[in-house]
Every structure is written in structure tokens, then in C-alpha cells.
Amino acid sequence: MxxxxxDRLAAACRAKGNALCVGLDPRWELLPREVRANHAxxxxxxxxAAYVEFCLRVLDVVAxxxxxxxxxxxxxxxxxPAGMMAQQTVLxxxxxxxxxxxxxxxxxxxxxxxxxxxxAAFAGTELAxxxxxxxxxxxxxxxxxxxxxxxxxxxxxxxxxxxxxxxxVRTSNAGAGLFQDLVSEGKPLYEHVAAAVGAxxxxxxxxxxxxxxxxxxxxxxxxxxxxxxxxLPHVIFLVPGYGAQGGSAADAAAAFRSDGLGAIxxxxxxxxAAFGVDDPDWExxxxxxxxxxxxxxxxxxxxxxxxxxx
Amino acid sequence: MxxxxxDRLAAACRAKGNALCVGLDPRWELLPREVRANHAxxxxxxxxAAYVEFCLRVLDVVAxxxxxxxxxxxxxxxxxPAGMMAQQTVLxxxxxxxxxxxxxxxxxxxxxxxxxxxxAAFAGTELAxxxxxxxxxxxxxxxxxxxxxxxxxxxxxxxxxxxxxxxxVRTSNAGAGLFQDLVSEGKPLYEHVAAAVGAxxxxxxxxxxxxxxxxxxxxxxxxxxxxxxxxLPHVIFLVPGYGAQGGSAADAAAAFRSDGLGAIxxxxxxxxAAFGVDDPDWExxxxxxxxxxxxxxxxxxxxxxxxxxx
Numbered sequence: 167m168x169x170x171x172x173d174r175l176a177a178a179c180r181a182k183g184n185a186l187c188v189g190l191d192p193r194w195e196l197l198p199r200e201v202r203a204n205h206a207x208x209x210x211x212x213x214x215a216a217y218v219e220f221c222l223r224v225l226d227v228v229a230x231x232x233x234x235x236x237x238x239x240x241x242x243x244x245x246x247p248a249g250m251m252a253q254q255t256v257l258x259x260x261x262x263x264x265x266x267x268x269x270x271x272x273x274x275x276x277x278x279x280x281x282x283x284x285x286a287a288f289a290g291t292e293l294a295x296x297x298x299x300x301x302x303x304x305x306x307x308x309x310x311x312x313x314x315x316x317x318x319x320x321x322x323x324x325x326x327x328x329x330x331x332x333x334x335v336r337t338s339n340a341g342a343g344l345f346q347d348l349v350s351e352g353k354p355l356y357e358h359v360a361a362a363v364g365a366x367x368x369x370x371x372x373x374x375x376x377x378x379x380x381x382x383x384x385x386x387x388x389x390x391x392x393x394x395x396x397x398l399p400h401v402i403f404l405v406p407g408y409g410a411q412g413g414s415a416a417d418a419a420a421a422f423r424s425d426g427l428g429a430i431x432x433x434x435x436x437x438x439a440a441f442g443v444d445d446p447d448w449e450x451x452x453x454x455x456x457x458x459x460x461x462x463x464x465x466x467x468x469x470x471x472x473x474x475x476x
Numbered sequence: 477m478x479x480x481x482x483d484r485l486a487a488a489c490r491a492k493g494n495a496l497c498v499g500l501d502p503r504w505e506l507l508p509r510e511v512r513a514n515h516a517x518x519x520x521x522x523x524x525a526a527y528v529e530f531c532l533r534v535l536d537v538v539a540x541x542x543x544x545x546x547x548x549x550x551x552x553x554x555x556x557p558a559g560m561m562a563q564q565t566v567l568x569x570x571x572x573x574x575x576x577x578x579x580x581x582x583x584x585x586x587x588x589x590x591x592x593x594x595x596a597a598f599a600g601t602e603l604a605x606x607x608x609x610x611x612x613x614x615x616x617x618x619x620x621x622x623x624x625x626x627x628x629x630x631x632x633x634x635x636x637x638x639x640x641x642x643x644x645v646r647t648s649n650a651g652a653g654l655f656q657d658l659v660s661e662g663k664p665l666y667e668h669v670a671a672a673v674g675a676x677x678x679x680x681x682x683x684x685x686x687x688x689x690x691x692x693x694x695x696x697x698x699x700x701x702x703x704x705x706x707x708l709p710h711v712i713f714l715v716p717g718y719g720a721q722g723g724s725a726a727d728a729a730a731a732f733r734s735d736g737l738g739a740i741x742x743x744x745x746x747x748x749a750a751f752g753v754d755d756p757d758w759e760x761x762x763x764x765x766x767x768x769x770x771x772x773x774x775x776x777x778x779x780x781x782x783x784x785x786x
Contacts, residue, residue, distance in 0.1 A: 191589070194603055208604040240585055240592040244601045246610040247564060251557040274582050274619055275550055276649040279501070282550040291554045293504055294518040300556040309584055311621040311644060315651030334621060339586040341625030348660035348668055355665060358658055 170372035171305065171330035172402060176427050178233035178266050183472050184460045185426070187268065187404070188228045189434025190256060191238040192217040196439045198448040214248035217241070221256040224438055227452045229263040231460065234430050236404075237303075239271040257301050268404070269303035272334060276316045284323025305330040307382060307404070310359050314366075321366055321379055330378045330402075333363045335394070338384025338407030356390070357397075364398045376402050376428060383421065385413025385431065392420035395428070403429045409436030409459065415466035426472035433459050480682035481615065481640035482712060486737050488543035488576050493782050494770045495736070497578065497714070498538045499744025500566060501548040502527040506749045508758040524558035527551070531566040534748055537762045539573040541770065544740050546714075547613075549581040567611050578714070579613035582644060586626045594633025615640035617692060617714070620669050624676075631676055631689055640688045640712075643673045645704070648694025648717030666700070667707075674708045686712050686738060693731065695723025695741065702730035705738070713739045719746030719769065725776035736782035743769050 179185045194202070194213055197220050205216035225235065237260070242253035253269075260267040273283040285291045287306040290299040308320045310333050317333065324331050336346060336356045346356040360381060367377025380402035383391050387407075395403070403421045407413040408431045421429035433455075440455035441448040464470040489495045504512070504523055507530050515526035535545065547570070552563035563579075570577040583593040595601045597616040600609040618630045620643050627643065634641050646656060646666045656666040670691060677687025690712035693701050697717075705713070713731045717723040718741045731739035743765075750765035751758040774780040 193588070193592075208606060210601070210603070210608055210610075213601075213603055238589060240583075240589045240596075244592040244596045244610065246596070246601075246608075247557050247561040250560045254557060272584050272619075273550075274584075276647060278503070279548060279550045282503075282554040286550075286554045286556070291520070291523075291556075293520070293523050296518060298520055298556075300520075300554065309582070309619050309621050311619050311655060312647045312649060313651040313654035313656065315649055316647070337586060337622045337626070339622060339625050341623040344623035344672065345621060345665065345668060346623065348658075348665060350658035350660040350665070355655065355658060355660070358655060362654065 168328035170370070171324065171328055171378040172372035172376035173374050174304070174328065175233070175266055175330070175402065175430070176374040176376070179427065180472055182231065182233045184232060184464060185430045185469050185472070186232045186456070186460050186463060187234040187236050187430045187432040188224070188232055188437050188456065189236045189238060189432045190221050190224065190438065191434045192220055192241050192438070197443065198441065198445065199443045200446065210245045211248045214245045214252040217245065217249065217252045218255050222259055223449060224452055225259055225263055225265070227449050228456050229265055231456050234266040234268060235260050236268040236270050236432055238434070239269060254301060257303055261302060261304070266304045268305045268307065268332065269301055270307045272307050272309050273320070274309035274312055274316065276312060277319070280316055280319040281323065284320045288323045288327045288329045303329065305332060307332045307334065309334050310362070314362065317366070325370055325378060330380060332380040332382050332404040333359065335360050335363060335381040336383045336387050336390050338386045338411055338413070342384065360394055360398060364401055367401045371400060374427060376400050380404055382406065385418040386411060388417040388420060395420050399423070405429055405431045409433040415462045418463070419467040422468040424468050424471065426469045431463055478638035480680070481634065481638055481688040482682035482686035483684050484614070484638065485543070485576055485640070485712065485740070486684040486686070489737060490782055492541065492543045494542060494774060495740045495779050495782070496542045496766070496770050496773060497544040497546050497740045497742040498534070498542055498747050498766065499546045499548060499742045500531050500534065500748065501744040502530055502551050502748070507753065508751065508755065509753045510756065520555045521558045524555045524562040527555065527559065527562045528565050532569055533759060534762055535569055535573055535575070537759050538766050539575055541766050544576040544578060545570050546578040546580050546742055548744070549579060564611060567613055571612060571614070576614045578615045578617065578642065579611055580617045582617050582619050583630070584619035584622055584626065586622060587629070590626055590629040591633065594630045598633045598637045598639045613639065615642060617642045617644065619644050620672065624672060627676070635680055635688060640690060642690040642692050642714040643669065645670050645673060645691040646693045646697050646700050648696045648721055648723070652694065670704050670708060674711055677711045681710060684737060686710050690714055692716065695728040696721060698727040698730060705730050709733070715739055715741045719743040725772045728773070729777040732778040734778050734781065736779045741773055
């Protein structure tokens with residue numbers, strides 16, 4: 167039987183004693199010079215190989231430490247088809263290392279088109295009666311603007327394989343409020359989206375009490391985060407904006423349930439760019455930054471109530 | 477000097493005497509059996525080759541007839557990296573045939589991540605001081621939920637190469653209203669988005685009077701379409717929902733300015749699946765369906781005021 171996404175995520179967080187998500191957002195100019203030198207042809211294929219080498223070496227460092235990684239599709243798409251092959255390699259290695267792998271694609275469309283994205287993310291694409299795997303992500307970020315019937319194929323596609331979705335609710339950028347803060351029927355748009363996420367998530371709760379439809383809520387909006395945690399006790403929050411984007415552990419604290427479940431906090435640049443590009447010992451810097459982020463979150467959020475890793 | 481997107485689009489519509497956009501949404505089960513038989517291995521690589529053969533043959537049929545095609549990224553992504561290579565081939569052929577090529581990716585993200593998607597769509601990705609082309613689309617569809625600062629890298633990226641963006645305003649699906657219809661300050665969310673699109677578009681008008689930031693407004697919502705046309709005289713509308721999704725030419729009519737500019741009307745399945753899969757003369761069916769859609773739109777919308785093709 168397929169295990170529920172929220173239960174898999176909770177088990178991973180308990181096993182590692184934390185809920186830190188390492189964001190894999192590779193950018194050529196931020197890669198260690200050593201890695202760039204190994205793939206110096208300045209072609210898309212060489213750059214994609216550099217992204218693979220870098221991400222796999224980061225995965226080797228962080229896999230013993232954290233439960234989850236998030237792969238930012240945009241930086242792989244920026245290298246074209248070669249980049250998409252790199253994305254596939256990185257996602258597969260993350261899963262092979264026992265990590266929960268979130269594909270951050272913010273996908274959205276309607277009907278059969280949405281289903282095509284969902285097939286790519288989760289079960290694979292059916293050809294002549296066979297399912298051929300594509301990204302094999304554990305979860306996908308999606309954008310809710312198109313409405314419930316457009317979101318539904320993503321939820322169904324995830325559910326069929328014990329995967330999850332994270333719906334954009336309150337994004338971490340400074341200008342997030344332009345539409346998300348528009349007040350209708352006494353509450354801002356993002357709370358309407360949050361209420362819908364709550365309903366979608368309730369349709370399939372895991373044994374841990376959380377559903378398989380999560381919400382993206384930025385650490386850069388701590389008071390909204392606290393209010394949403396109260397309102398949506400069974401929704402898992404994916405919290406970007408911690409670290410390089412300016413959110414603190416204290417800002418992210420409200421995302422957690424008191425037992426330390428219910429949230430995963432993402433750090434991208436704070437970990438994968440935690441070194442000067444000329445640092446020969448950059449993997450040690452990634453290791454230190456990861457441990458420091460875990461310690462910070464364990465001290466300053468309810469995440470400390472997760473048993474420490476065995 | 478780079479020519480303005482709206483002027484390029486207007487010239488293409490005038491040259492062809494219509495504003496029909498053919499949607500390239502290839503799906504394995506809807507391909508002509510003849511094309512499938514040429515790539516029968518039931519692998520992703522074979523299916524991607526079938527998509528390329530099919531789309532290139534469709535392009536050869538429609539390129540003399542229509543000004544614009546729209547490539548639906550989801551169906552290419554569903555074939556993984558091989559599919560993304562096929563997407564690249566199809567986009568490049570469309571441009572080589574003189575067509576305006578819209579990439580329908582509904583992309584969205586923040587800051588450098590949004591810029592990475594924009595680089596992929598437009599100017600290409602910079603590696604070691606060189607720009608390497610990726611999709612080379614003329615325009616990209618984008619999702620506005622994240623706000624103005626998140627949309628901005630897309631607008632900038634398009635503008636730099638004489639490209640355009642189409643922002644989702646009122647989508648064609650039945651459930652579009654769940655969030656898009658929420659009323660704030662006396663008007664629904666989609667009108668707030670439309671007003672923002674109007675402002676973004678005004679920042680860079682072409683000689684034809686239209687801006688390079690367009691709006692996606694479904695033909696399935698004709699009264700909203702009419703109201704938006706009044707309110708946004710300088711915004712180009714990309715109108716899905718005509719044909720297989722149930723919108724008529726009369727429904728799409730309000731999208732046009734009286735001279736026949738200002739809108740492009742998309743038909744996907746109505747053209748690329750206008751045949752039984754066993755029809756050996758499927759290209760003739762695509763040709764007929766394209767000509768019939770053009771005639772329908774010329775008769776029943778202001779598009780008839782465009783000079784007929786020379």
C-alpha cells in the first residue's frame with residue numbers, strides 16, 4: 167500500500183530530528199570555482215554537468231543531516247534540455263539517498279494540460295499502456311490562480327503515488343501583497359486560498375493528522391504565518407524566506423505545531439552558497455551551514471521538540 | 477534596433493489577414509496513427525520524435541495561413557528531457573517559418589528565479605559572458621499571483637529582445653472564478669490583475685498602439701471579455717477557449733479592436749485533432765480546419781477588418 171505523503175514526511179523529520187529543507191538552486195556564477203573548472207567549456211551541456219556534480223556533492227553532504235530537499239526547476243530549465251536532464255538526475259539521486267524531494271516548479275494549467283504536468287511530476291507519462299517515469303518527485307509546488315478544477319489534477323496525481331503538493335498561499339517576496347492582500351468578504355485573497363487548501367487537504371489526512379496538500383507561506387510574513395497555523399491545523403507549511411531572504415528562525419517558529427511537525431523550512435543560498443567560490447573546502451562550509459541552520463531552528467522554534475536524530 | 481513585440485504581431489496578423497493562433501498541444505493518443513507508427517518503440521525518445529514529426533508537419537500546413545502558434549509546454553515536459561528537446565525544435569522551426577511563437581508555460585517565481593525562467597524563454601542564459609539561446613520564444617504566458625515584483629523580471633526579459641508576455645487574467649476553465657471572481661474594492665480579482673496588466677503594458681507601447689504585456693482572457697467568458705476590451709484599449713488579448721473548449725467566434729468577437737487588431741484567438745484540439753487518428757489525409761484535415769476557423773473568425777468578429785492576405 168502506498169504510504170501517505172504527510173506520514174512519510176513526518177517520519178523523515180523525526181528520523182533526522184529536524185525539518186530543514188535544503189534548496190538546490192544552482193547558478194553558474196555561485197558554483198565553487200573547482201566545480202566550474204571541471205566543466206569549463208561554457209556550453210549548456212558542460213554547465214548542466216557542473217550542476218549535477220555540484221548538487222550531487224551537496225546531496226552527499228546534507229543527506230545524513232536533513233529530511234527534505236527542494237529542487238528549483240527554473241535554474242535547470244535555464245540550461246534547456248541538458249538542464250532538464252540534470253534536474254532528473256538530481257531528483258533521482260535525492261530519492262535514492264532517502265530524501266523527500268520537492269520539485270519547485272510552481273506549475274499551473276487546466277484539465278488535461280494540468281494532468282500532463284502532474285504525470286511528469288509524479289506517476290510518469292503513459293505511453294502505449296506503460297507508465298514511463300519522468301521527475302518522480304515526492305511533491306510539487308503549484309500556483310492556485312486558475313481555481314479548484316485546475317488544481318485538482320495535481321492533487322489527484324500526487325495522491326495516486328503517495329506524493330504531495332504545496333500550493334502558493336503567501337509568497338516570500340516583498341511585493342507578494344499586490345494581489346494576495348486584496349480583501350474580499352472580510353479577508354485577504356491569500357486567506358481565501360488558504361481556506362481552499364485546508365479543504366483540499368482535509369480530503370486525505372495521514373495517520374500523523376496532516377493532509378497531503380500543503381501551503382507555501384513565507385517566513386518573511388511571520389504574523390500571517392501564525393494566523394494561518396491557527397486556522398489550518400492539519401496543513402503542512404513549506405516555508406521559504408529563511409536565511410538569505412531575511413526571515414529568522416523566530417519568524418518561522420509559528421509555522422510549526424507544538425510537537426515540531428507541520429512545517430518544513432527551506433534555506434537555499436544560505437547553504438548552497440555558504441562559501442566563497444574559491445574555497446577549496448566548500449563542502450565543509452555546506453556541512454557547517456546546514457548544521458548551524460538546524461541548531462538555530464531547533465533552539466528557536468518548536469522543531470526542537472522533534473526527537474534529536476538517533 | 478529591436479522591433480516592438482506588438483508591432484511584430486500586428487504586422488504578422490495583417491500579412492496573413494487573420495489573428496488565429498494554432499495551439500500545438502501534442503498528445504500521444506491523439507496523434508495520427510501513421511505518425512505513431514513511425515516512432516513505435518513506446519519510449520520517451522520515440523514519443524518525442526513523434527511530437528516533433530507531428531508538430532513540424534502541422535507547422536508546414538499552417539505557416540502559410542496563420543500568424544501565430546502557441547506551444548503548450550506541459551505536453552513536452554510530460555516526455556521529460558527528450559520532450560524539452562522536442563519543444564526546442566518545434567519553437568525554432570516555428571520561428572524559422574516566420575511565425576510568432578508563444579511558449580505557454582504559465583511560469584511564475586520571484587527575483588533571480590523568475591529571471592532564470594525569463595532568460596530561458598527569451599535572451600538565453602549567460603555563461604562565462606556569452607548568451608546561450610534556450611527556447612527563443614517570441615512570447616511567454618505568465619501567472620500573476622506572486623505580484624508585481626515577481627512579474628517584473630519576465631517583462632524586462634521579454635522587452636530586451638522585442639518579445640512579449642501574456643499574463644493570466646481570466647482563464648477559460650469552468651472553475652476559473654473560485655479566486656478570480658472574488659470581489660475586492662468593488663471589483664473582482666481578475667479586474668485588479670487586468671488593471672495591473674494595463675499599467676505594465678502602458679510602459680512600452682508599440683507604434684500600433686498596443687503594449688508588449690498582454691492578457692489571457694478566455695472566450696468562455698464573453699461579457700468579461702467585452703468589459704476588459706473597453707477598459708484596456710492598448711492591451712493585446714490572447715483568447716483561449718475557442719472551438720473545442722466551447723467558445724464561439726461570436727464569444728471571441730469582443731476581444732478585438734474595431735480594426736481587427738488587439739486579439740489573437742487560439743484553437744488547439746479544434747485544429748491539431750481535427751481528424752480521426754486513422755485518417756491518412758490528416759494534413760488536409762488540419763488545413764481545412766484552419767481555413768474554416770479563419771473564415772469563421774473573419775465572418776463573425778472584427779478580424780474581418782484586417783485586410784485579407786495578399
